[in-house]
Amino acid sequence: xxxxxxxxxxxxxxxxxxxxxxxxxxxxxxxxxxxSDSVRNCIEITRQAxxxxxxxxxxxxxxxxxxxxxxxxxxxxxxxxxxxxxxxKGAPMTGEETRALVEEQLDSxxxxxxxxxxxxxxxxxxxxxxxxxxxxxxxxLHRLREEGLIRHVGFSxxxxxxxxxxxxxxxxxxxxxLHYYYFFQRNILALQLARKKDIxxxxxxxxxxxxxxxxxxxxxxxxxxxxxxxxxNGRFCLSHPExxxxxxxxxxxxxxAQNLSILNEADYASxxxxxxxxxxxxxxxxxSSLCTLCGECLPCPEEINIPEVLRFHNLxxxxxxxxxxxxxxxxxxxxxxxxxxxxxSKCTQCGDCLPRCPEKLEIPKLLKKTHKKxxxxxxxxxxxxxxxxxLVAGFLRKLIP
Numbered sequence: 363x364x365x366x367x368x369x370x371x372x373x374x375x376x377x378x379x380x381x382x383x384x385x386x387x388x389x390x391x392x393x394x395x396x397x398s399d400s401v402r403n404c405i406e407i408t409r410q411a412x413x414x415x416x417x418x419x420x421x422x423x424x425x426x427x428x429x430x431x432x433x434x435x436x437x438x439x440x441x442x443x444x445x446x447x448x449x450x451k452g453a454p455m456t457g458e459e460t461r462a463l464v465e466e467q468l469d470s471x472x473x474x475x476x477x478x479x480x481x482x483x484x485x486x487x488x489x490x491x492x493x494x495x496x497x498x499x500x501x502x503l504h505r506l507r508e509e510g511l512i513r514h515v516g517f518s519x520x521x522x523x524x525x526x527x528x529x530x531x532x533x534x535x536x537x538x539x540l541h542y543y544y545f546f547q548r549n550i551l552a553l554q555l556a557r558k559k560d561i562x563x564x565x566x567x568x569x570x571x572x573x574x575x576x577x578x579x580x581x582x583x584x585x586x587x588x589x590x591x592x593x594x595n596g597r598f599c600l601s602h603p604e605x606x607x608x609x610x611x612x613x614x615x616x617x618x619a620q621n622l623s624i625l626n627e628a629d630y631a632s633x634x635x636x637x638x639x640x641x642x643x644x645x646x647x648x649x650s651s652l653c654t655l656c657g658e659c660l661p662c663p664e665e666i667n668i669p670e671v672l673r674f675h676n677l678x679x680x681x682x683x684x685x686x687x688x689x690x691x692x693x694x695x696x697x698x699x700x701x702x703x704x705x706x707s708k709c710t711q712c713g714d715c716l717p718r719c720p721e722k723l724e725i726p727k728l729l730k731k732t733h734k735k736x737x738x739x740x741x742x743x744x745x746x747x748x749x750x751x752x753l754v755a756g757f758l759r760k761l762i763p
Contacts, residue, residue: 363415364625366606369562371514371536373477375418375447377600377607378621379564380411382421382428384613389426393470396430404431405438407612412441414618420564420609422451422482422518423467433472449478449564451518451539453499455492460502464511479503479512480539484529485521485699493517500534518566520700526552530561537562542605543572544598544642545677545686548655548669557604565599565608569621574689576620579682585641594638596624601631646680651723659715659725667694667703668715668725675732684735691736696745706733 364377382388386403408419421428429450436446450467454460468476481493481500494500503515516537519526526540526549538561542549556563569575569592573582578591586594599605610621626632646652653672662668674691677683693701706729715725 363417364628365417367562368564368606369537369556370560371478371562373447373514373562375607376416377625378416379418379420379449379607379609380408380416381567381609381611382419382432383425383567384611385428385431386613388428388431391426393426394430396427396434400427400431401434403613404435406615408432408435408441409439410615410618411612412439412446414622417445418447418449418607420449421471422480423463424451424453424482429467429470433470437472443473447477448473449480450476451480451482453482453489455499457497457499457502460499461506464503464506468511475510476512478514478516478537479506480537481515481517483700484517484519484525486525486702487528489699490521490525490529494529494532494534504534516562516564518564520566523549523552527555530555530559533559535561537564539564539566539609541566541571542599542602543568544595544639545573545683546571546673553602553604563605565605567611568595568599568608569610571690573677573683574686577685579684579686581645581680581682585645585681586638589635589638590620590623592620593624594635594642596621597626597630597635598639600624600626601635642681646676649676649679651679651728652676652721653723653728654721656720658718658720663712663714664708664710665702665704666706666708666729668729670703671706671729671732672723672725674736675728678732678735687732687736688738691732692738692741705737706730707737 365374366377368375385400387397387400419432421432423429448471452463452467454463484490484493492498500515503512506512507515514536516535517529518539519529530538530552538556540549540552542553542565553563572595575591575595582591596608599608612618612621653676655669655673657669659668674687678687694703694705709726709729711726719725
């Protein structure tokens with residue numbers, strides 16, 4: 363295993379983090395009910411991870427059973443506390459909620475203190491202000507740090523580059539969890555600012571949100587050869603000295619070999635790696651309607667996240683990444699602040715974006731084309747029915763004593 367310093371926290375952690383989001387039945391409520399299959403799954407994966415030298419474990423209150431599973435697994439394994447670092451996250455909206463939530467999480471994890479606590483989801487200006495307001499959650503997290511219940515305070519984000527930069531510039535955080543991959547490099551300025559401020563950088567889900575890389579398109583697979591897509595993207599990330607660790611949602615034994623294969627004795631800019639990256643870059647540059655993702659087209663009056671839709675267009679045209687495009691595109695209109703934006707079908711062809719585009723792209727046509735290729739009507743109908751069922755259940759609960 364390889365290790366890096368996690369910014370100003372001064373903690374030395376493994377470049378691969380054991381992410382706790384995907385354990386068997388882990389998302390089935392209630393959170394405190396732990397099926398034997400879930401427990402066995404977590405114990406075995408945690409045991410193997412620790413044996414391989416992975417010393418950083420990540421979870422969150424929002425991951426349903428995950429904290430309780432880790433609490434039971436680490437106790438069952440008799441793991442010495444000094445042999446691992448625990449990161450969890452939460453999104454309390456007031457100072458009062460914060461202390462109660464952290465105490466609950468410590469109890470779930472069977473721990474006396476947390477190495478890292480991240481305010482979960484600084485994704486827009488409203489949530490940033492709620493997190494850092496005077497007397498608010500982050501201020502209380504720092505009080506808990508002074509009391510020894512938390513060692514380091516950070517934040518996680520799925521937000522825009524502008525929001526991430528604002529959060530980093532508050533100087534309230536020692537680490538950040540964010541998105542940055544070969545197929546999503548928009549946050550490079552956040553990496554650079556984090557390095558300048560000595561803030562540790564944790565990469566969220568490089569294999570899934572980074573491109574569904576365990577089932578790459580044939581074009582990606584061939585271009586990455588002799589590396590796998592997972593190896594290529596992982597080494598690309600670790601070629602940035604700003605990045606400390608990559609969170610891998612390992613939940614099956616075979617995932618260890620897939621993910622450990624990214625390790626390359628700290629040589630992440632080898633000639634072979636640079637040759638593959640050059641070939642990948644060439645494929646992208648050949649697109650006649652390449653969006654540079656500058657964001658000048660925003661804001662859109664119909665609240666379409668134009669750069670993100672056109673990123674999927676780029677990936678379709680350059681690498682035939684249809685599975686990934688469908689996976690991400692169909693999250694629009696269903697994930698709130700975690701993945702904001704309307705479907706491109708909402709475009710009215712008003713033309714507001716056209717004069718602002720430095721590449722002079724025919725944006726409305728590209729939006730329509732991308733929507734047609736990626737929209738999954740069955741998935742959308744299923745989500746609508748589920749939403750309706752939740753509303754009906756809520757109404758009935760109020761109606762029936």
